[in-house]
Amino acid sequence: MQKELYKLEVAGVTRELPIIQIAENLKIASFVILGDVEIVEAASVQLAKKLADVDILVTAEAKGIPLVYELAKQLHMKHYVVAQKSVKPYMDNPLINEVVSITTQKKQLLCLDTEDVALIKGKRVAIIDDVISTGESIKALEDLVEQAGGNVVARAAILAEGDAALHDNIIFLENLPIFRD
Ligand SMILES: O=P(O)(O)OC[C@H]1O[C@H](OP(=O)(O)OP(=O)(O)O)[C@H](O)[C@@H]1O
Numbered sequence: 001m002q003k004e005l006y007k008l009e010v011a012g013v014t015r016e017l018p019i020i021q022i023a024e025n026l027k028i029a030s031f032v033i034l035g036d037v038e039i040v041e042a043a044s045v046q047l048a049k050k051l052a053d054v055d056i057l058v059t060a061e062a063k064g065i066p067l068v069y070e071l072a073k074q075l076h077m078k079h080y081v082v083a084q085k086s087v088k089p090y091m092d093n094p095l096i097n098e099v100v101s102i103t104t105q106k107k108q109l110l111c112l113d114t115e116d117v118a119l120i121k122g123k124r125v126a127i128i129d130d131v132i133s134t135g136e137s138i139k140a141l142e143d144l145v146e147q148a149g150g151n152v153v154a155r156a157a158i159l160a161e162g163d164a165a166l167h168d169n170i171i172f173l174e175n176l177p178i179f180r181d
């Protein structure tokens with residue numbers, strides 16, 4: 001059977017995204033930036049122009065990582081913060097929150113190490129992700145940043161999926177539809 005595809009155009013780049021079933025009656029166009037240098041660079045150029053007066057960028061493992069790295073480079077920032085999804089032995093007294101995203105559909109952890117907390121405390125923080133869909137990942141990151149003493153001044157993603165695009169407090173480049181049957 002031929003795969004169903006969704007044609008995405010973002011930041012001057014075109015990709016054919018496979019449409020996949022993630023629950024009964026619910027399909028999404030799968031957007032995976034891991035390994036895609038061109039889309040990460042092009043989207044970062046556009047997003048960097050929309051982020052003003054920010055001290056530090058924070059994302060969640062895993063798909064946000066290449067984006068936050070490239071954005072930090074373009075904004076001439078020496079550091080960025082990644083909330084990891086498991087507690088590692090090298091973490092010293094981590095701050096922990098829980099999240100359920102549209103794709104994962106089970107509880108995942110978000111953990112900030114002590115050094116991450118120090119980078120966030122008292123700073124103007126932009127939360128960065130590849131996609132915002134239900135908004136749960138962004139919200140969980142925001143709670144964690146607040147626990148760490150940071151001030152969230154922006155929430156940005158390459159794509160807003162489904163109703164996420166209706167929220168006026170997020171920055172994004174393009175909308176991605178959700179498919180329901
Ligand atoms: O708005 P939401 O419904 O929370 O969905 C968005 C989140 O879902 C995806 O992550 P995923 O949970 O698939 O984890 P991964 O990056 O580790 O693959 C994506 O990278 C966002 O972080």
Ligand SMILES: Nc1ncnc2[nH]cnc12
Nearest residue numbers: 028029030031103131133
């Ligand atoms: N369309 C999508 N593709 C990959 N991960 C996602 N997380 C939320 N929406 C997604």
